[in-house]
Amino acid sequence: xxxxxxxxxSVLLGLVGLILPQFIGFEGxxxxxxIALGIFLMAAIFWICEPIPIFATSLxxxxxxxxxxxxxxxxxxxxxxxxxxxxxxKDFYGTMASPIIxxxxxxxxxASAAVKFGIDKTLxxxxxxxxxxxxxxxxxxxxxxxxxxxxxxxxxxxxxxMITVVLPIIAQLDKGDPFRKSVALAIPVGAxxxxxxxxxxTPPNAIALAALRGQGIDIAFSTWMLLAVPLVVIMLILxxxxxxxxxxxxxxxFKINLDAKVDKSPAAIIAYIIFGLxxxxxVTEKIHGISSSVVAFLPIAALPALSVLDKKDIRSFxxxxxWLVAGGISLGLSLKHTGLASWIIDLVNWGxxxxxxxxxxxxxxxxGVANLISNxxxxxxxxxxxxxLGVSGAAGxxxxxxxxxxxxxxxxxxxxxxxxxTPPNAIAxxxxxxxxxxxxxxxIVVGFIGFAITLAISLLYxxxxxx
Amino acid sequence: xxxxxxxxxxxxxxxxxxxxxxxxxxEDSFPILTAESSDxxxxxxxxxxxxxxxxxxxxxDHVMPGDNGVDFLIExxxxxxxxxxxxxxxxxxxxxxxxxxxxxEGRLNHYVAKPWQAEELIKIAKDQLTQFVIRSxxxxxxxxxxxxxxxxxxxxxxxxxxxxx
Numbered sequence: 001x002x003x004x005x006x007x008x009x010s011v012l013l014g015l016v017g018l019i020l021p022q023f024i025g026f027e028g029x030x031x032x033x034x035i036a037l038g039i040f041l042m043a044a045i046f047w048i049c050e051p052i053p054i055f056a057t058s059l060x061x062x063x064x065x066x067x068x069x070x071x072x073x074x075x076x077x078x079x080x081x082x083x084x085x086x087x088x089x090k091d092f093y094g095t096m097a098s099p100i101i102x103x104x105x106x107x108x109x110x111a112s113a114a115v116k117f118g119i120d121k122t123l124x125x126x127x128x129x130x131x132x133x134x135x136x137x138x139x140x141x142x143x144x145x146x147x148x149x150x151x152x153x154x155x156x157x158x159x160x161x162m163i164t165v166v167l168p169i170i171a172q173l174d175k176g177d178p179f180r181k182s183v184a185l186a187i188p189v190g191a192x193x194x195x196x197x198x199x200x201x202t203p204p205n206a207i208a209l210a211a212l213r214g215q216g217i218d219i220a221f222s223t224w225m226l227l228a229v230p231l232v233v234i235m236l237i238l239x240x241x242x243x244x245x246x247x248x249x250x251x252x253x254f255k256i257n258l259d260a261k262v263d264k265s266p267a268a269i270i271a272y273i274i275f276g277l278x279x280x281x282x283v284t285e286k287i288h289g290i291s292s293s294v295v296a297f298l299p300i301a302a303l304p305a306l307s308v309l310d311k312k313d314i315r316s317f318x319x320x321x322x323w324l325v326a327g328g329i330s331l332g333l334s335l336k337h338t339g340l341a342s343w344i345i346d347l348v349n350w351g352x353x354x355x356x357x358x359x360x361x362x363x364x365x366x367x368g369v370a371n372l373i374s375n376x377x378x379x380x381x382x383x384x385x386x387x388x389l390g391v392s393g394a395a396g397x398x399x400x401x402x403x404x405x406x407x408x409x410x411x412x413x414x415x416x417x418x419x420x421x422t423p424p425n426a427i428a429x430x431x432x433x434x435x436x437x438x439x440x441x442x443x444i445v446v447g448f449i450g451f452a453i454t455l456a457i458s459l460l461y462x463x464x465x466x467x
Numbered sequence: 468x469x470x471x472x473x474x475x476x477x478x479x480x481x482x483x484x485x486x487x488x489x490x491x492x493x494e495d496s497f498p499i500l501t502a503e504s505s506d507x508x509x510x511x512x513x514x515x516x517x518x519x520x521x522x523x524x525x526x527x528d529h530v531m532p533g534d535n536g537v538d539f540l541i542e543x544x545x546x547x548x549x550x551x552x553x554x555x556x557x558x559x560x561x562x563x564x565x566x567x568x569x570x571x572e573g574r575l576n577h578y579v580a581k582p583w584q585a586e587e588l589i590k591i592a593k594d595q596l597t598q599f600v601i602r603s604x605x606x607x608x609x610x611x612x613x614x615x616x617x618x619x620x621x622x623x624x625x626x627x628x629x630x631x632x
Contacts, residue, residue, distance in 0.1 A: 054632060115625055154631045160623035167617050195631075203631055318630040374632040423629050427620070432612035 010049035017041030018064075029343050032069060032084040036338040039064045043331060047377040054374050055320035058327020065092045069334055087337055095326040095333070099293030100199075100206045100213070104325065106296025107200035108317045109303050110275050111153040116313060117268040118261070119275060120149055120161050125260035128165075133256060135179055135249035140240045142166060142186045147194030147236055150424075151201045152279065154318065155191040159424035162187045163431060170433055172254050179249035184433040185442050188416060188424035189239050193450075196413045197232045198282075199224045199292065203325050204370075204379035208409025210329045211383045214336065215390070217402045221282040221292035223465055227406060231457050235414075238453075239446045246442055271308050274299050328380030332387070341388025350389060355399040359407060360455065362386055366408045367451055370415035371443075375422060378415075382408050402466035407458045414450040417443035468609070470520040471599070473499045473592070476508045476536060477528040477557070482581075486526055486557065489588045496613040497523055497596060505534035512543065522552045523599040524592060526579075529561035537565045541573035551603045553595035555579060557588075604628070 018038040026034065039061060046057040067073050070089035079086050095101070114120045124145045131141025142162065150158040166183050173180050195202030199209055199221055212219055219227075281288070281295040303309040335341040350358060362382060369378040383405055390401025415421045417440050419429040425439060473493065477483040483501050490499065500515075502508035508527075515522050525543065529536040540554045556569055559581035569575040576598075577591055597615040600607050606628060607619040623629050 120624075154627075156629050156631050157624050157627065160620045160629070163620040164617045164624070167620070316627055318627050321630050321632070324632070376632060423632060426608055427611075427623065427629065430608040430611040431616050 006049070007051045010045065010051035013049070014042040014045040014051070017045050026343075028346070030084055030339065031075075031082045032079050032086070032338040033340045033343055035068050035075070036334045036340040037343075039068070040331065040335065040340065043327075044381060047381075048373055050373075053320070054377060055324040055327070058324045058330075061327045061331050062092050062095070065089075065330060065334055069338070084338070087333065091333060092330045095210075095330040096322065098210060098326070098329060099291070100210045100329070101322050101326055102300070103293045103296045104200055104203075104206055104322060105317070106278065106293075106299050107152065108322075109299040109309065110278060111157065112313045112317060113271040113299070113303055113308050114153060114275065115157065115161075116309070117263045117265075117271050119268075119271065120153060120158070121165075122260045122262050123149065124162065124165060125258045128256070129258055133253050135251060135254065136244055138169070138254075138256060139179075139182050139186050139243065139249075140236075142183065143190035143193075143236050143240055146187050146190030147197065147232060150191040150194035151197035151232075154321075155195045155202055156423040156427065158194070159187050159191045159427045162191070163427060167431070169254065169256055170431075174250065177250040178247040179251070181247040181434050181438050182243040182249070184428050184431060185243055185247070185439065186240075188422065188428040188439075189243065189442065189446060190236065191424040192413055192416045192422055193232055193235045193239065196228050196235075196410050197225060198228070201228075202413055203321055203376040204409050204412045206325045207328050207332075207376060207379040207383050208405050210325075211332060211387055211405050212402055214332070215387060215401065215405075217466065219466075220285040222285045225283060227462055227465055228410065230461065231410065231454060234453055235446070235450050238449055239442075242445050242449075243442060246445075247438070267306075267308050270306050271303070274302050274306075274308070324374075324376055328376060331380060332384040335384040336387060336391070341384045342392040342394075344385060345388040345392050345394055350394050351396055353395075355396060356459070358389065358395050358399060359404055359458065362404055363407050363411045363451060363455065367411045367415055367447065370412035371417045371421045371447075375412040375415060379409055379412050400463065400466065403458050403462050406462065406466065407454060410454055411451055414447050414454070415443075417447060469605075470518075471497050471523040471596070471605075471610075472515055472520060473497045473524045473526070473596075474502065474508060474511060474522060475499065475526045476502045476505065476531070476539070478503050478531040479528075482528070486588065489585045490526075490592045492589065493592060493596070493613055496610055504531055505536065505539040508539055509542075512549070516546075516548050521603065521605075522549055523596050524553045524555065526555050526557050526588075526592070529556060529558040529565060535565070537561065537569040537573060540569055540575065544573045551599055553577075553599050555591060555595060557581065557583065 021034045021037040043057055043061050047054055066089040071086040072089045076086050127145040128141045131137040146158055146162050170180050170183055199205050278299050282292050285292055366378050366382045386404040386408060389395045416425055419426050475483055475486045487499055487501060500511050502511055527536040527540055543549050553576045555577040556575055557579045576595055593614050597618050600610055601622045607622060611619050
């Protein structure tokens with residue numbers, strides 16, 4: 001094997017990024033900030049080039065933080081001498097048990113029970129029924145079902161399940177019928193958009209919510225849904241019309257098999273009840289006032305306690321996704337605490353852009369980057385900068401930090417141009433029904449229209465909720 | 468990414484060619500190797516293991532000069548690196564004893580009686596390779612197009628092989 005392959009070059013580059021800032025004095029950056037800059041650069045390079053899995057990079061971040069930046073770290077005393085108050089190492093570890101991670105864990109527990117008892121499949125059949133058998137409406141039905149499920153389950157697992165629903169539909173259609181592509185694209189498009197709808201819909205939402213919480217802005221589960229669901233509904237309808245315009249059906253009608261076996265075993269019934277109860281408590285947070293992160297522990301504890309989930313199910317949670325998010329949150333802590341975020345922000349004269357210009361720039365960068373790398377990572381890199389911008393006041397008084405954070409969290413989910421943009425895209429692509437250019441066509445149109453709509457909503461509608 | 472090979476073993480070149488032709492559509496995703504004897508098959512198998520690649524499927528005749536096919540399959544089954552390899556006997560002459568031995572001692576996965584139908588063989592090959600991908604816990608995305616996409620999607624759904632990022 002060659003020594004200088006892409007992997008080793010990326011690793012070396014990352015290490016240079018980590019070490020170099022320690023030897024170059026930057027004006028206005030304290031030693032702690034330099035260490036944070038090194039960690040930030042290494043993380044960004046590793047996340048972008050992926051010489052190691054992205055969650056492993058997140059773990060490395062926490063490792064470096066506890067060793068280099070915490071009060072128990074190697075440089076604690078010299079950092080204190082420089083006037084910096086190191087954070088407790090518990091803060092970095094604590095990200096893995098932060099309320100937002102627990103909220104996701106609650107979602108994972110529900111999703112695991114849903115998959116185990118086929119609740120996702122039953123629900124899909126139920127949701128698809130009202131859409132009949134006309135191709136256009138079946139397509140809409142597929143998108144709506146996918147979106148609803150992906151709002152509560154992982155976008156990827158939802159896509160995989162929905163692919164099993166659409167393959168028989170595709171098999172019925174003529175090889176030359178463009179509608180095959182509409183059907184195949186309806187799933188990833190619906191899943192990507194649907195993830196926006198709830199706090200637990202997709203990991204980037206967690207990054208946004210954690211940052212908001214760090215700024216003392218607590219957004220209830222239901223408030224997030226109030227912010228996001230109108231956008232999701234508009235986007236689904238538009239994306240549906242776009243798909244039908246690009247790949248119109250050549251047939252008038254076809255059969256879809258909606259026979260569902262509903263699991264009526266006691267364990268399944270308990271799963272339905274806990275699923276329903278948890279979701280109900282989440283969406284009514286404003287009424288009863290119990291935080292969604294508190295409610296989240298209900299499924300986490302009750303499902304194993306009632307033998308609905310066993311230890312194998314708990315092991316099969318996507319723990320690496322939680323670590324990915326935790327590392328992202330942890331990095332955000334240091335960016336803020338060491339003053340690195342404000343320092344980066346001060347490198348550019350943002351004031352000239354105006355608050356709308358800033359929102360557009362941040363949104364476009366987040367959207368663009370998310371098309372190429374992990375959505376969570378692009379939110380992780382950009383959200384702390386938006387926080388820095390807000391805190392430093394460089395953006396002017398009318399810059400709404402809360403809304404910028406939510407905007408970044410949302411637009412990364414609109415990235416769906418390439419097969420690598422999101423795992424749902426990759427799965428849909430791997431069926432061989434669509435070509436990269438089909439995905440690019442629909443992805444560009446849906447993405448840019450979605451971006452414009454998100455911007456409009458963030459200016460006109462969200463200020464009603466986030467002051 | 469590790470390559471997943473298909474190995475076809477038969478002492479008659481015409482039969483070997485027919486098998487290869489029947490499953491040719493898999494060639495892009497699963498390189499096909501052929502051997503005319505158990506000895507030749509052993510060499511190929513050793514080569515696959517040495518390169519760190521995988522053997523997904525063996526389609527093997529029984530009666531051949533030298534070691535017979537069943538003995539080769541049993542031997543293969545004992546090797547850890549090939550414990551997930553799917554083993555199919557393609558034969559007209561394996562008696563009951565040999566077949567039972569292949570099932571019991573070699574964990575034979577499928578028996579195809581000669582002469583076979585082309586559609587039958589490709590379907591069996593796809594089914595077996597789908598099982599191989601699932602049991603070996605391999606990322607199924609590169610193989611969805613050539614194998615049973617529905618089963619592989621179901622596998623992603625239940626096992627979380629691909630996750631949000």
